[in-house]
Amino acid sequence: DQQVKQNSPSLSVQEGRISILNCDYTNSMFDYFLWYKKYPAEGPTFLISISSIKDKNEDGRFTVFLNKSAKHLSLHIVPSQPGDSAVYFCAASPLNFGNEKLTFGTGTRLTIIP
Amino acid sequence: NAGVMQNPRHLVRRRGQEARLRCSPMKGHSHVYWYRQLPEEGLKFMVYLQKENIIDESGMPKERFSAEFPKEGPSILRIQQVVRGDSAAYFCASSPLLRQGADGYTFGSGTRLTVV
Numbered sequence: 001d002q003q004v005k006q007n008s009p010s011l012s013v014q015e016g017r018i019s020i021l022n023c024d025y026t027n028s029m030f031d032y033f034l035w036y037k038k039y040p041a042e043g044p045t046f047l048i049s050i051s052s053i054k055d056k057n058e059d060g061r062f063t064v065f066l067n068k069s070a071k072h073l074s075l076h077i078v079p080s081q082p083g084d085s086a087v088y089f090c091a092a093s094p095l096n097f098g099n100e101k102l103t104f105g106t107g108t109r110l111t112i113i114p
Numbered sequence: 115n116a117g118v119m120q121n122p123r124h125l126v127r128r129r130g131q132e133a134r135l136r137c138s139p140m141k142g143h144s145h146v147y148w149y150r151q152l153p154e155e156g157l158k159f160m161v162y163l164q165k166e167n168i169i170d171e172s173g174m175p176k177e178r179f180s181a182e183f184p185k186e187g188p189s190i191l192r193i194q195q196v197v198r199g200d201s202a203a204y205f206c207a208s209s210p211l212l213r214q215g216a217d218g219y220t221f222g223s224g225t226r227l228t229v230v
Contacts, residue, residue, distance in 0.1 A: 004156070036221075043118070043205050043221030044157070089156055101170060102219075104149075104156035 003027045004092050006105035014113050019077040021108050023090030026071065030092035034102070035064060035075045038087045047088075048075070077110075085112045118143075118208050118222035119188075126228045133193040133200070135225045139208030145169075146189040147219070148181060151203040163189060196229045203227075 005024045013019045023033075031052045036044035050057040050064045050073065057064050063076045077084055090105040119138040127133050139146050145164055149157040159173040163183035174181065178196075183189040193200055203226050207219040 006156075041223065043207075043223045045221070046219060091157075101147075101159045101162065101173070102149075102157075103159070106154070106156040 002106070003030075004090055004103050004105040006088075006090055006108050008108050009106070010109040010111070012111045012113055013080050015082060016079045019075075019080045019084065019110055019112070021075040021077075021088050021090075021110065023073045023075075023105055024071055025073075025092050027092070027094075027103070028071075029094045030103070032093045033064070033066060033073050034091045034093075035062075036089045036091060036104075037084075038089060038107070044089060080110075080112045082112050082114055085110060118206055118220050120204075120206050120222035120225050122225060123223065124226050124228070126230060127196050128230055129197060130195050133196050133227055133229075135191040135193075135204050135206075135227070136188045137191070137206030137208075137222060138188040139206075140220050143208035143210050143220070145209045146183050147207045147209075148189075148191050149205045149207065151205065151224075153202070157205060160191070193227075196227075198229050201227055201229045 003026050034049040035047040037047050038044045048059050048062045048064050050066050052068055055066050066073045087107045087109050089107045091102040093102050118140055121136050147162050148160040150160055151157045161174050161181045162170040166185050178194045180192045203224045205221050205224045207221045209219050
């Protein structure tokens with residue numbers, strides 16, 4: 001039962017253009033959403049997060065949008081740079097922060113073409 | 115300030131042997147989490163520990179797997195009588211006592227277990 005889904009296993013984008021990575025979830029108890037970036041042979045690195053009381057959060061080139069009614073979030077990277085090439089994981093957790101368990105999607109491999 | 119340290123980075127075990135994976139959290143972090151990533155899949159939660167306490171082990175397989183986080187020393191994930199299906203990357207994360215939500219997680223580089 002995949003509660004967090006990233007339906008695009010891979011995405012290629014020209015350098016300088018916008019990269020849009022998508023994520024869908026099914027569990028209504030999820031209230032906090034995060035994006036992680038992962039390079040080969042390294043652990044995931046936290047990128048940006050959003051709570052369900054917001055619909056947008058921005059940090060430099062990275063913006064996360066949340067559509068709670070559609071149970072959908074997306075990560076926008078603009079402009080895309082070669083160093084952005086990595087696997088991106090969407091993750092979710094419930095409102096209760098007594099339980100820090102994260103549920104991850106299967107990841108999207110982003111390749112930035114110079 | 116060293117990050118989350120996991121060792122070994124790579125571990126090869128024959129079927130039926132035991133695997134011990136170690137995780138030293140970041141300095142000042144008292145919460146440890148273990149996740150497993152099977153090939154072509156996302157990370158799956160296994161267990162959440164504080165010093166000398168298992169808080170949530172809902173993701174741990176019922177048999178052969180155990181975890182501890184003693185008062186002194188690293189957290190250990192132990193897999194007894196390994197099988198080929200245990201081959202995966204095992205990631206440890208830590209966070210401080212005063213939680214900042216999951217933003218406060220720091221992941222280690224992982225241990226890649228191969229069972230032959």
